[in-house]
Amino acid sequence: MELQAVHQNPSEKTENPYLPHMARIVRIHRMVPDNYLFQLRFVDDNVLQNWEHRPGQFVELSVIGTGEAPISISSAPTRKGILELCIRRAGRVTSALYKLPTNAMVGIRGPYGNGFPVEEMEGNDLLIIAGGLGMAPLRSLLWYALDNREKFGTVTLMYGARNPADMLFREELLSLADVEDFNCLLTVDRDPTGTWKQHVGLLPTLFKKATFDPSRTYAAVVGPPIVYKFVLAELLKLNFRKDRILMSLERRMKCGVGKCGHCSVGYKYTCIHGPVFTYWDAINLPEIV
Amino acid sequence: MKILKMPKQNLDLFVSVLPAFGEVYAPVKRGKGFAFDKPSLWSDVQMKYTRTILPPKKLMLPPRETTIAFDPVEGFQDQLAMASKPMVLFGVHPYDIYGLNILDRVFAQSKYPDPYYIARRKNTAIIGMDFEPDDKHFAGSMNSDFVDSGFDLFLSDIGDDYLVLVGTSRGDDIVVMSGCLMQTPGEADFAAYKRRSKDRRASYKTKLEMEDLPEIMEMEYHSKAWEDIGNRCLSCGSCSMACPTCYCFDINDEVELGSRKGQRIRSWDSCLFKTHALVAGGENFREERSSRIKFRYYHKQRGFVAEYGRPSCIGCGRCVEVCPAEINIISVIETIRGERDGIASSAPKSV
Numbered sequence: 165m166e167l168q169a170v171h172q173n174p175s176e177k178t179e180n181p182y183l184p185h186m187a188r189i190v191r192i193h194r195m196v197p198d199n200y201l202f203q204l205r206f207v208d209d210n211v212l213q214n215w216e217h218r219p220g221q222f223v224e225l226s227v228i229g230t231g232e233a234p235i236s237i238s239s240a241p242t243r244k245g246i247l248e249l250c251i252r253r254a255g256r257v258t259s260a261l262y263k264l265p266t267n268a269m270v271g272i273r274g275p276y277g278n279g280f281p282v283e284e285m286e287g288n289d290l291l292i293i294a295g296g297l298g299m300a301p302l303r304s305l306l307w308y309a310l311d312n313r314e315k316f317g318t319v320t321l322m323y324g325a326r327n328p329a330d331m332l333f334r335e336e337l338l339s340l341a342d343v344e345d346f347n348c349l350l351t352v353d354r355d356p357t358g359t360w361k362q363h364v365g366l367l368p369t370l371f372k373k374a375t376f377d378p379s380r381t382y383a384a385v386v387g388p389p390i391v392y393k394f395v396l397a398e399l400l401k402l403n404f405r406k407d408r409i410l411m412s413l414e415r416r417m418k419c420g421v422g423k424c425g426h427c428s429v430g431y432k433y434t435c436i437h438g439p440v441f442t443y444w445d446a447i448n449l450p451e452i453v
Numbered sequence: 454m455k456i457l458k459m460p461k462q463n464l465d466l467f468v469s470v471l472p473a474f475g476e477v478y479a480p481v482k483r484g485k486g487f488a489f490d491k492p493s494l495w496s497d498v499q500m501k502y503t504r505t506i507l508p509p510k511k512l513m514l515p516p517r518e519t520t521i522a523f524d525p526v527e528g529f530q531d532q533l534a535m536a537s538k539p540m541v542l543f544g545v546h547p548y549d550i551y552g553l554n555i556l557d558r559v560f561a562q563s564k565y566p567d568p569y570y571i572a573r574r575k576n577t578a579i580i581g582m583d584f585e586p587d588d589k590h591f592a593g594s595m596n597s598d599f600v601d602s603g604f605d606l607f608l609s610d611i612g613d614d615y616l617v618l619v620g621t622s623r624g625d626d627i628v629v630m631s632g633c634l635m636q637t638p639g640e641a642d643f644a645a646y647k648r649r650s651k652d653r654r655a656s657y658k659t660k661l662e663m664e665d666l667p668e669i670m671e672m673e674y675h676s677k678a679w680e681d682i683g684n685r686c687l688s689c690g691s692c693s694m695a696c697p698t699c700y701c702f703d704i705n706d707e708v709e710l711g712s713r714k715g716q717r718i719r720s721w722d723s724c725l726f727k728t729h730a731l732v733a734g735g736e737n738f739r740e741e742r743s744s745r746i747k748f749r750y751y752h753k754q755r756g757f758v759a760e761y762g763r764p765s766c767i768g769c770g771r772c773v774e775v776c777p778a779e780i781n782i783i784s785v786i787e788t789i790r791g792e793r794d795g796i797a798s799s800a801p802k803s804v
């Protein structure tokens with residue numbers, strides 16, 4: 165039975181999920197030292213036109229001659245044409261990328277992963293909680309919600325960075341601070357400049373600045389482990405449903421397509437079953453947090 | 454299914470047509486063990502082998518293969534042509550056929566079919582062959598000592614003849630090309646088959662209770678037994694290399710000296726290696742040896758059940774044979790089931 169399935173349509177050519185598409189670096193924004201935003205455009209018009217992704221999905225980025233790394237998509241699916249990746253210089257591949265000039269070519273394959281269940285979230289209130297680099301994947305969700313504003317109830321962002329200079333997308337987010345119908349709460353652990361006009365204090369202190377109706381709110385949380393620890397405690401205290409708390413996990417990844425085994429957590433592969441998991445999944449899978 | 458029989462003395466003539474269907478691999482002696490390899494003489498082929506050191510997976514997912522060539526100007530080119538060479542794999546035991554069927558679920562029947570695996574699988578004829586279990590086989594307990602799919606032809610020893618199951622149209626082509634070596638079997642042949650098949654099932658020296666194992670593994674997740682096993686394990690990865698259903702791999706780019714041209718290589722990897730779950734920033738999700746060996750067992754006996762409805766272990770006994778620390782899967786499972794005390798290294802209870 166199995167073998168026959170494999171033998172069906174021997175002439176049919178399966179698309180090669182490992183083969184990257186060429187993309188050009190259109191612009192590099194040096195947002196934060198060691199954390200740049202790369203704007204990419206696919207070379208092949210067909211790929212460009214047919215590209216679709218969900219907030220929370222990721223791509224495998226190839227730097228030709230060095231290797232691949234999984235990177236979340238920071239741009240929203242509602243903004244087509246340019247793919248934005250916010251990338252920290254962490255090791256071999258990312259350092260090689262930082263050496264490339266504008267107009268250089270990179271390889272992109274994907275999008276991979278489940279992404280946020282946006283259809284299910286629509287019609288509800290949305291609470292986005294980002295710690296540090298967690299803003300990279302959540303920016304896609306944020307713009308998805310703002311571009312589809314009528315589909316959501318209240319939309320709140322709580323974002324904490326160590327200090328203003330470390331804040332990703334700082335200017336963009338500050339420009340949203342006064343937007344009507346969007347509650348943009350930005351905080352820094354400390355403000356050495358003394359010019360920061362938003363909040364100062366650890367991320368969980370922002371819970372005092374807003375009110376929620378947990379019966380109709382989805383919370384999306386991405387950040388370092390310490391953020392999960394304190395933020396999850398707050399959300400549970402507020403009686404958020406465990407299957408409406410969404411988090412995105414980072415694991416080592418090689419293939420991105422559920423084969424190589426590197427991203428496994430408990431019984432699941434982060435690259436296909438995740439990277440977005442509910443808190444309920446998390447407490448039911450061994451070794452998840 | 455079409456069923457034929459072939460007198461044993463016709464085997465030599467039969468195998469002489471196989472090269473028309475691809476490069477022939479068959480079990481031959483290698484050191485103290487056996488290996489699937491290209492036999493230089495057909496008389497080297499072992500019709501009664503216990504198990505090969507490496508499973509047939511080595512031909513479908515080679516230990517090292519070039520998947521993609523890259524070049525800063527040309528971009529990326531797949532190297533699929535290299536995976537399309539026809540092969541004939543002769544003498545595969547039923548549990549190993551089952552092992553390939555399990556790999557199919559991951560590599561062919563999943564969301565992102567793997568074109569390299571599929572090319573090799575499509576272009577490989579499988580000729581199965583029955584076997585006599587030794588003390589390390591427990592395929593009888595894993596529902597894998599009989600297969601009804603996954604082969605082109607399957608030969609069962611019924612005394613002076615082989616009963617031949619024809620599983621695919623390519624299998625039938627092999628039969629047709631071999632001319633008049635096959636005959637129509639009769640009642641007596643089927644009776645002989647049934648008798649031998651019953652005897653074989655009864656001859657397993659090693660049995661394992663698999664019912665409710667996934668639930669028991671959930672309960673025993675924090676059992677101290679894993680620590681004991683982890684203390685013995687050397688993290689050498691031999692068990693996963695030898696396992697027909699372990700498929701973890703690594704991907705690395707190799708660049709030609711002084712250029713940015715090169716090849717993307719995928720090679721076997723093991724969840725038992727320390728760097729398997731290491732991520733940027735130095736965090737390792739399975740730092741402890743015990744957490745890695747535990748992970749291997751959970752993925753095979755628990756995770757796979759959740760995802761695919763059965764464990765991925767097919768009871769070949771290879772991991773028992775290769776382990777330098779004498780960690781024995783049967784004793785490990787008996788320990789977790791609470792059917793034996795203490796460390797899971799000595800001989801299993803059921804032997």
Ligand SMILES: Cc1cc2nc3c(=O)[nH]c(=O)nc-3n(C[C@H](O)[C@H](O)[C@H](O)COP(=O)(O)OP(=O)(O)OC[C@H]3O[C@@H](n4cnc5c(N)ncnc54)[C@H](O)[C@@H]3O)c2cc1C
Pocket residue numbers: 222232233234235236237250251252253254255256257258259300301413414415416417439728731732733734735736
């Ligand atoms: C779903 C997902 C989304 C992500 N999104 C983003 C994002 O939006 N932005 C972003 O900047 N990052 C993101 N990351 C993290 C990013 O993938 C890693 O930082 C990246 O892979 C680093 O690649 P590199 O080649 O530069 O580093 P590497 O050279 O791989 O080194 C990174 C670290 O890995 C370890 N390491 C790697 N290989 C070995 C080895 N063979 N032996 C020992 N140690 C080793 C080391 O600890 C090293 O410090 C994401 C990761 C995942 C899984």
Ligand code: SF4
Pocket residue numbers: 692695696697698699753765766767768769770771772773782
């Ligand atoms: S776990 Fe051991 S016995 Fe089971 S299939 Fe793998 S090598 Fe064979």
Ligand code: SF4
Pocket residue numbers: 685686687688689690691692693725746775776777778779780
């Ligand atoms: S073969 Fe034995 S020692 Fe080596 S990794 Fe496997 S269990 Fe550990």
Ligand code: FES
Pocket residue numbers: 416417418419420421422423424425426427428433434435436
């Ligand atoms: S990254 Fe290979 S299985 Fe998930």
